[in-house]
Amino acid sequence: MGKILMIVLSVLVPPVAVFLQRGVGADLVINVVLWILGAVPGIVHALYITLK
Numbered sequence: 001m002g003k004i005l006m007i008v009l010s011v012l013v014p015p016v017a018v019f020l021q022r023g024v025g026a027d028l029v030i031n032v033v034l035w036i037l038g039a040v041p042g043i044v045h046a047l048y049i050t051l052k
Contacts, residue, residue, distance in 0.1 A: 014039075
């Protein structure tokens, strides 16, 4: 059940999903920048982090 919730969060609010998976760090900064530049790159990165 937790994995499904993380996938949903990755699609809706990618930085939150990355934060919950990895905490504050380089992955979060990368995801926020990608999300600001375009929603799709941020979602792809969050899904990568979540499913890795």
